[in-house]
Amino acid sequence: MTIVKLDGVTRSFGEKQVLGGVSLQIEKGEIFGLLGPSGAGKTTLVNILTGQMPCGGKAEIFGMDCARIGREVYRRTGAVLDNCGLYERLTCMDNMKLFARLHHTPVSAIAETLRAVGLDGSEGLRVRALSKGMRQRLKLACAILHAPELLFLDEPTSGLDPATAEEIHALMRRLRESGATLFLTTHNMEEAYRLCDRIALLHEGRIVEEGQPAAICRRHGSDAELHIVTSDGKELSLPNLPENAGTVAALMREKKLRAIHSAEPDLGTVFLRLTGKELTQ
Ligand SMILES: Nc1ncnc2c1ncn2[C@@H]1O[C@H](COP(=O)(O)OP(=O)(O)OP(=O)(O)O)[C@@H](O)[C@H]1O
Numbered sequence: 001m002t003i004v005k006l007d008g009v010t011r012s013f014g015e016k017q018v019l020g021g022v023s024l025q026i027e028k029g030e031i032f033g034l035l036g037p038s039g040a041g042k043t044t045l046v047n048i049l050t051g052q053m054p055c056g057g058k059a060e061i062f063g064m065d066c067a068r069i070g071r072e073v074y075r076r077t078g079a080v081l082d083n084c085g086l087y088e089r090l091t092c093m094d095n096m097k098l099f100a101r102l103h104h105t106p107v108s109a110i111a112e113t114l115r116a117v118g119l120d121g122s123e124g125l126r127v128r129a130l131s132k133g134m135r136q137r138l139k140l141a142c143a144i145l146h147a148p149e150l151l152f153l154d155e156p157t158s159g160l161d162p163a164t165a166e167e168i169h170a171l172m173r174r175l176r177e178s179g180a181t182l183f184l185t186t187h188n189m190e191e192a193y194r195l196c197d198r199i200a201l202l203h204e205g206r207i208v209e210e211g212q213p214a215a216i217c218r219r220h221g222s223d224a225e226l227h228i229v230t231s232d233g234k235e236l237s238l239p240n241l242p243e244n245a246g247t248v249a250a251l252m253r254e255k256k257l258r259a260i261h262s263a264e265p266d267l268g269t270v271f272l273r274l275t276g277k278e279l280t281q
């Protein structure tokens, strides 16, 4: 079932075109990652999809035009956005209660959600006293309290330590297992590679590559060279030619072959090759 559908989406600010015709589809139960450097148009696309910004072309979630999203669709959707406010002077619990009221969710669901994001025990803390990681967890808790079918996450782990980021990834995987569809933006290629079922690389408002992360890397890889790791930890690269078959066979016979693979670039290198730009800038 298609949950998100974009067809030739455009958006300009004044003279400047930020999105130049973006088309993509996201199916139910996927973690989809939109990957691109700063200024590529990722947040703009999330704003369009969450009904906060009009656009040219066609943008739909749950088969509904994003420009006409009503209460029914908001009830099925959650979002962790940079600009999405927490009430600084209120406690975690009171922030959650506000979201519960907004979504007509029973207050009894709050405790379990706070536990899911690892904030149990912090109910009474005011938001202004929270660390960056705790804030991000609370934002996530507010966004998933009403068990949305579609969750938008704009840079969900940006600036977090690796352990906290990993916990948030684990939670995202659990949400996927429960049937939710996740749309995240990131410029962290490792995050995208490990977490996402499919990704799109966005460059200057256009999608330059799309697919499963590993498949993208393979597509841009080369089988002209083999990388070998031997059992004593040495690494060597060999041209993938018949005359090297003896070397590989000898390593196998002597049980010295630990790993052998073709030369594949990481997502950052793929992006650099496609655009001439670094993904992380
Ligand atoms: N409301 C706005 N008014 C004018 N220009 C805007 C507006 N929102 C975004 N832009 C411009 O659109 C471009 C894309 O911005 P956007 O925030 O979508 O990028 P991004 O990919 O999310 O970047 P980052 O990784 O830094 O968050 C930028 O050049 C930005 O200045």
Ligand SMILES: [Mg+2]
Pocket (backbone or CB within 6 Å): 042, 043, 044, 154
């Ligand atoms: Mg952004």
